[in-house]
Amino acid sequence: MRVALFVTCVNDTLYPRTGQAVVRLLERLGVEVDFPQPQTCCGQPQFNTGYRHETEPLVRRFDRAFADHEYVVTPSGSCAAMVRDNYPRIGAKAAAEGRGEELAEAAGRAVPKTYELTEFLVDVLGVTDVGAWFPYAVTYHPTCHGLRVLGLGERPRRLLEQVKGLELRELPGAQECCGFGGTFAVKNAAVSAAMGADKVRAVESTGAGAVCTVDNSCLMHIGGTLAKKGSAVRPVHIGEILAATEEEPYV
Amino acid sequence: MSGTSDTYLGMPAFPAAARDAVRNETLRENLRHATHTIRDKRAKAVAELDDWALLRAAGRDVKERTLRHLDHYLLQLEESVTAAGGTVHWAADAGEANRIVTALVKQTGQSEVVKVKSMATQEIGLNEALEAEGIRAYETDLAELIVQLGDDRPSHILVPAIHRNRGEIRDIFAQRMGSWGRPALAGLSDDPAELAEAARVHLREKFLRAKVGISGANFMVAETGTLVVVESEGNGRMCLTLPETLISVVGIEKVVPTWQDLEVFLQTLPRSSTAERMNPYTSMWTGTTDSDGPRTFHLVLLDNGRTDTLADEVGRQALRCIRCSACLNVCPVYERAGGHAYGSVYPGPIGAILSPQLRGTGSDVDASLPYASSLCGACYDVCPVAIDIPEVLVHLRERVVEGGEVTRNGERVTIKPAKGHTAERAAMRAARWVLDHPGALRAGQRLASRTRRLHPKRLPGPGRAWTDTRALPEVPAESFRDWWQRTRGGAR
Ligand code: SF4
Numbered sequence: 001m002r003v004a005l006f007v008t009c010v011n012d013t014l015y016p017r018t019g020q021a022v023v024r025l026l027e028r029l030g031v032e033v034d035f036p037q038p039q040t041c042c043g044q045p046q047f048n049t050g051y052r053h054e055t056e057p058l059v060r061r062f063d064r065a066f067a068d069h070e071y072v073v074t075p076s077g078s079c080a081a082m083v084r085d086n087y088p089r090i091g092a093k094a095a096a097e098g099r100g101e102e103l104a105e106a107a108g109r110a111v112p113k114t115y116e117l118t119e120f121l122v123d124v125l126g127v128t129d130v131g132a133w134f135p136y137a138v139t140y141h142p143t144c145h146g147l148r149v150l151g152l153g154e155r156p157r158r159l160l161e162q163v164k165g166l167e168l169r170e171l172p173g174a175q176e177c178c179g180f181g182g183t184f185a186v187k188n189a190a191v192s193a194a195m196g197a198d199k200v201r202a203v204e205s206t207g208a209g210a211v212c213t214v215d216n217s218c219l220m221h222i223g224g225t226l227a228k229k230g231s232a233v234r235p236v237h238i239g240e241i242l243a244a245t246e247e248e249p250y251v
Numbered sequence: 252m253s254g255t256s257d258t259y260l261g262m263p264a265f266p267a268a269a270r271d272a273v274r275n276e277t278l279r280e281n282l283r284h285a286t287h288t289i290r291d292k293r294a295k296a297v298a299e300l301d302d303w304a305l306l307r308a309a310g311r312d313v314k315e316r317t318l319r320h321l322d323h324y325l326l327q328l329e330e331s332v333t334a335a336g337g338t339v340h341w342a343a344d345a346g347e348a349n350r351i352v353t354a355l356v357k358q359t360g361q362s363e364v365v366k367v368k369s370m371a372t373q374e375i376g377l378n379e380a381l382e383a384e385g386i387r388a389y390e391t392d393l394a395e396l397i398v399q400l401g402d403d404r405p406s407h408i409l410v411p412a413i414h415r416n417r418g419e420i421r422d423i424f425a426q427r428m429g430s431w432g433r434p435a436l437a438g439l440s441d442d443p444a445e446l447a448e449a450a451r452v453h454l455r456e457k458f459l460r461a462k463v464g465i466s467g468a469n470f471m472v473a474e475t476g477t478l479v480v481v482e483s484e485g486n487g488r489m490c491l492t493l494p495e496t497l498i499s500v501v502g503i504e505k506v507v508p509t510w511q512d513l514e515v516f517l518q519t520l521p522r523s524s525t526a527e528r529m530n531p532y533t534s535m536w537t538g539t540t541d542s543d544g545p546r547t548f549h550l551v552l553l554d555n556g557r558t559d560t561l562a563d564e565v566g567r568q569a570l571r572c573i574r575c576s577a578c579l580n581v582c583p584v585y586e587r588a589g590g591h592a593y594g595s596v597y598p599g600p601i602g603a604i605l606s607p608q609l610r611g612t613g614s615d616v617d618a619s620l621p622y623a624s625s626l627c628g629a630c631y632d633v634c635p636v637a638i639d640i641p642e643v644l645v646h647l648r649e650r651v652v653e654g655g656e657v658t659r660n661g662e663r664v665t666i667k668p669a670k671g672h673t674a675e676r677a678a679m680r681a682a683r684w685v686l687d688h689p690g691a692l693r694a695g696q697r698l699a700s701r702t703r704r705l706h707p708k709r710l711p712g713p714g715r716a717w718t719d720t721r722a723l724p725e726v727p728a729e730s731f732r733d734w735w736q737r738t739r740g741g742a743r
Contacts, residue, residue, distance in 0.1 A: 197720070
């Protein structure tokens, strides 16, 4: 099977390790990975801040970049949610504004092929044991978009439970937002920071050495709050945990 | 500004008000405790019903259908109310509604009225309008009484005094009851039973004296002209039955077509709001009845921005709201910012989408409300009429930053973007260009990587807010794109 990796702009620029880990993981599972160069950003920051028109070229770009692929896999719950939930809205609004059906068609092509990583592993590949080894105590924060927009449900946990050596610790108040919310973190910094502080307190209360999510954006907020506080807990993307093996451990 | 109650004029934008609220430890603790308790109870009450999803969909559909034919159902309602001996008045905005109610009270020759908690009358600032005409309105809902005595504003839809703890309430009762009527007994403690008793004694005197009652309604049934109030304390029922004249002020979106439609909401509303299977008091009244209840009944149907909201295809879903407050209780932003920061009688997630629609996005606070959310979606999850609040928030953000066509006072008008977004808009445009040119993105990433040792640990300007409480991630030596090129070069 061949898939296209949609690495996302955040991972591309700030967290290349995650993309590399996903490539390693998918290849280990016998999947051939492509990285179409024309890809950039899903448009989430623009759209969620109210700049819908600025996202339209990115919908077209997404469609073009992945035109040759049946599956697009992305290690970001919120970017997958952007494509699945908002691309159709953008298409419909453009059509309603009399700009034809072209964007709606692009959205229609993008939606069914786009998978968040854990969804792809569990639903398409049908695996929960990916042969990973991660000998640490970990707590899992289900990000809002993964939880409520994509409905990832137990998928990430089922994958984590199969990781050798990993001890999964229950996160109190897991379903509460960490306070990132894209530009919310800057526009309402005080509230965002208060939410982040509470999330970090919950993470620390588990005694886990690492906190993982399906999204590096939330992890940047949680990790940044942990680091500022001098906490030893490490933020780790779930893809990096699943990619780690005894031969190639997480470093 | 006829659409706004004076109480909220000149409110600061949400971020500033929220920043102050976040610093108030007592407030945060009161809110955290109250919202977490009720949200857990609600989850249990909802889990008891295995057809919750169906009820939720039914509630959404009933409201949607009614809103689509609102003119029809309102006329039917007017007919039914009139046939049952009531009088219907139509109020286009707050000013008109206040004038109608004031005139009706004056006709009775009274200078006092008792009120059952009503959001519509708070929305239009009725108490202040009556006060200006020499009429005193007494709030009879316990929490509303606390707010009124404390010279405060409500901060929650259902529990307007949620921001107050027992000690604060005791102090308010002890100090203020005397100047509003019967004083509290000396030595009042902060024991809930004692506080409730003090309120009961204070209010009883008012109920027995009042000749005019003012209420809102949770629902109005078009086919019979019946109005419905659900409540926990029974004070509302006293207001509805004891006075000679009853004036109900109700938003036009509260109409439902038939009695049968109530079946859905009388299940979903109590479970969503107070986590009860059924409301302790469900009062229904249809016009007037000889020798029972008020002899005169007036219904003031309030528009105040609702028809304009109805004209917006995405935003109109906010009118489905049945004011259960479940969205407030799960909202992490409300929990930290408190209700006052929203600058409106409708706080929390629903307030963030309703107020900027009813009032327009012209003021600072209204333009900031669509951003008072991390878009976590918890509100949508719990909403018993499935209002996609995040969808509407983003839709309204677009209105704030890009302007566009809206309906104001029944006319299609083009509004300009709100002030203060110029730099952001320029940045978004620049980003679009870069993101539509992968080569430029790559060049930017390389520059960032080369200068990574020079990056500041603290950002200036708006970014400071980030680095005050969070460390910035380090820029890696190589982007993913470059790593791919280097290791897999050529392959696509
Ligand atoms: S928006 Fe939904 S959850 Fe919020 S108060 Fe209204 S009905 Fe309840």
